[in-house]
Amino acid sequence: MSGTFLIDIGNSALKWAAISTPQNTGVMVYSDPIELAEQVRDFYQKQRPELIYACTVADARVAETLNAVCRRTRVEWLGSQRIFRGRLTLENRYEDYSKLGADRWYAAIGAVAKHPGTGLLVIQMGTALTADSIHCLGESRYEYLGGRIAPGPTMMYTMLMGGAARLKSIAPGTLSRFPLNTNDAVTTGIFDCIEGFMRGGLASLGEDASVKLVVTGGAARFFEFEIRERFPRAVFDDNLVITGLAARVASEAEKEH
Ligand SMILES: Nc1ncnc2c1ncn2[C@@H]1O[C@H](COP(=O)(O)OP(=O)(O)O)[C@@H](O)[C@H]1O
Numbered sequence: 001m002s003g004t005f006l007i008d009i010g011n012s013a014l015k016w017a018a019i020s021t022p023q024n025t026g027v028m029v030y031s032d033p034i035e036l037a038e039q040v041r042d043f044y045q046k047q048r049p050e051l052i053y054a055c056t057v058a059d060a061r062v063a064e065t066l067n068a069v070c071r072r073t074r075v076e077w078l079g080s081q082r083i084f085r086g087r088l089t090l091e092n093r094y095e096d097y098s099k100l101g102a103d104r105w106y107a108a109i110g111a112v113a114k115h116p117g118t119g120l121l122v123i124q125m126g127t128a129l130t131a132d133s134i135h136c137l138g139e140s141r142y143e144y145l146g147g148r149i150a151p152g153p154t155m156m157y158t159m160l161m162g163g164a165a166r167l168k169s170i171a172p173g174t175l176s177r178f179p180l181n182t183n184d185a186v187t188t189g190i191f192d193c194i195e196g197f198m199r200g201g202l203a204s205l206g207e208d209a210s211v212k213l214v215v216t217g218g219a220a221r222f223f224e225f226e227i228r229e230r231f232p233r234a235v236f237d238d239n240l241v242i243t244g245l246a247a248r249v250a251s252e253a254e255k256e257h
């Protein structure tokens with residue numbers, strides 16, 4: 001499978017890895033498809049991909065950019081599934097399974113593959129903030145129960161800066177019990193939102209102490225210290241979506257044999 005790559009396109013960044021080394025991810029941060037096209041061209045020239053398995057939740061133009069730059073490469077777009085059957089089984093309870101963001105679905109598969117045998121709350125801190133609940137039914141059988149979506153931390157900052165006249169230029173501040181300046185007030189407020197959001201996800205799983213809290217996404221490391229302090233059981237994991245995509249590809253290959 002040399003020449004085969006996995007790609008996860010989010011709203012702020014494209015993450016990629018060779019299928020043989022899914023733990024080594026490359027990242028292309030972008031703000032528009034043109035900026036991304038240059039980075040994808042560079043990836044294409046250096047890696048010469050023959051086959052790409054990709055998932056996307058970004059604007060359709062971003063996928064078109066990848067297809068256009070890699071037009072000599074077969075690109076297979078993978079969406080969410082009603083059920084994943086591989087070394088483990090994960091049933092999707094979303095009302096319409098196809099509407100569940102593919103990054104959430106593959107992160108769920110990746111999280112279960114890496115942290116088997118227990119219930120999970122998967123927190124993704126990217127452009128958006130998501131918390132997805134997974135129940136362990138036993139014997140490698142899991143159920144994706146549903147999840148929450150809120151603005152991600154960067155979006156929270158930019159929304160405040162865009163919408164409040166006196167908050168036009170906020171810099172990151174420090175968390176404080178009684179913030180005494182605007183930067184600290186905003187940083188503390190945003191972290192409170194993240195903490196409450198995470199607690200909401202944990203509460204939905206009945207405060208079960210055996211539930212593992214898995215945190216991922218580009219903004220996760222920025223809040224790692226505070227999250228570890230408030231949630232000592234939190235595990236940080238960098239490439240859940242890519243791991244989930246690798247599991248999907250492996251499951252399809254096993255079906256063919
Ligand atoms: N140091 C940081 N502090 C806060 N946010 C950050 C930091 N580094 C990256 N981010 C944010 O992480 C997000 C990108 O993470 P990622 O998980 O790749 O998102 P997506 O999957 O939505 O593309 C962006 O919103 C970016 O602003």
Ligand SMILES: CC(C)(COP(=O)(O)O)[C@@H](O)C(=O)NCCC(=O)O
Nearest residue numbers: 010011057099100101103126127128
């Ligand atoms: C929730 C999301 C915006 C997260 O995107 P991201 O922050 O990873 O760029 C994305 O998964 C999405 O567009 N989902 C579709 C709607 C849904 O999952 O119900």
